[in-house]
Amino acid sequence: MTIAPDLPLRDPLTARPYVVSTIRQQTHDIVTLDVRPAEAPIAFAPGQFDMVYVYGVGEAAISISSDPATPELLSHTIRAIGWVTRALNDLQPGATIGIRGPYGRGWPLDDAEGRDLVIVAGGIGLAPVRPAIMAALAQRDRFNRIALLVGARSPRDLVFRDDLDRWATNPAIDVHVTVDSAVRGWGGRVGVVTKLIPRVPFDPDGATVLTCGPEAMMWHTADALVKRGVDPNHLYVTLERNMRCALGTCGHCQLGPVFVCRDGPVFAWPEVSGLLEEREL
Ligand SMILES: Cc1cc2nc3c(=O)[nH]c(=O)nc-3n(C[C@H](O)[C@H](O)[C@H](O)COP(=O)(O)OP(=O)(O)OC[C@H]3O[C@@H](n4cnc5c(N)ncnc54)[C@H](O)[C@@H]3O)c2cc1C
Structure with a gap:
């Protein structure tokens, strides 16, 4: 893997240089790196991912x-869990990544x-x-209700707390936050995120649901949503x-x-529910 700034025709495996501008510590082991491209910016769609390369370490x-x-x-x-993600967590502003x-x-x-x-x-x-929340709020008229249900193990594990506080006062979006276990000073809800599903006002027949979290959480969320009447196709x-390659050739991410x-x-959900490993409890 190389960082090559000026190739006219790019090898899809060649990383572009980006400079770290801000580092936001979200939790004890999670950071958000804000980076600026050394070249022209590239558009992306909400939900897409990048292969992020730390020079001399590897990419994730x-x-x-x-x-x-x-x-x-x-x-x-x-989240710092291995070589690359730990190296990303250790970066300082001004560092160049690919x-x-x-x-x-x-x-x-x-x-x-x-x-x-x-x-x-x-x-x-x-x-x-x-990014999907931001895009939806920017085109608010396209949707009926927008509801955000967020769960974390504890208040210390909540990420993007500034956003959550801001969205909580925005009438365009209905925000519900819960934690599995509270700590002193937590005045919000306690319990797993699926407990919110029966309580939040939305029309199950006419809802599209986006879910992201640990696989066990997604299983339980899908169960609770389908029980409430959400069509699994939505x-x-x-x-x-x-x-590894991210290009559909190496097969490492095959399911x-x-x-x-x-x-x-x-x-x-119907595309993958039959392919995922047995649900964890
Ligand atoms: C499409 C996609 C999007 C991703 N988005 C993010 C993201 O936004 N933020 C983020 O922090 N990570 C994200 N990941 C996960 C990240 O790519 C992996 O955790 C990656 O392997 C980390 O590289 P590493 O070298 O630091 O750790 P590795 O050396 O690869 O792994 C260290 C240890 O963690 C275990 N491990 C690896 N991946 C996972 C995983 N996904 N869940 C649980 N354990 C794992 C390994 O088995 C190993 O024990 C994403 C992965 C994919 C495929």
Whole structure:
């Protein structure tokens, strides 16, 4: 992998240079890196991801978590779990990283046109749906109700708290936040995110749902939504799998007949529910 700034015809495996402008600590092990391209910005759709390369370390697939209206300032929200993501968490402003992308099929906002748009996010799962929330709010007239349901293990695990506070006072979106276990000073709801589903006002028959979080959470969310009457064909999830090429050739992210990089990472629930491993409890 090389960082090559001026190639006229780009190898799809060549990363472009981006400079880290701001680092926002979201939780003890999650940061959001805001980066600016050294070259012309590249448009992306909500739900797409990049391959983010730390020079001398390696690259990882990371969802884009910023506003698609401003591709000149790109954000990625990263939990430190391995070599690359730890190196990304350790960067300082001014550092140069490589990015290739955007890749994949994003959130189907068109499917939600004229319908209720319900977004369910667990933990860091708010990051991949954040561009969809921003895009939906920018075109508010296209949708009926917009509801955001957010769950985290504890208040300390909530990401994008500034956004949540801002959206909570915005009449254009109905925001519900819950944590599995509270700490002193938490005045909000306690309980898993699926407990919110029966309580939030939306029309299940006319709702399109976007869900992102750990796989077990998505299973339980899908169960609860289908029980409430949501058509599974209007229920979308985004999947994370071990990814290398991101171009649909290497097969590392293959899940049965689908490649997460090429056919996803966003899928309608019936496309993947039969392919996922047995649900965790
Ligand atoms: C489409 C897509 C979008 C993604 N978006 C994001 C994102 O926005 N933010 C983010 O932090 N990560 C995201 N990921 C996950 C990230 O790409 C992987 O966690 C990546 O492997 C990290 O690289 P690493 O070298 O730091 O860790 P590795 O050395 O690859 O892994 C370290 C350890 O974590 C385990 N592991 C790897 N991936 C996962 C996973 N997905 N879930 C649980 N355990 C895992 C490995 O088995 C290993 O034990 C995304 C993945 C995909 C496919």
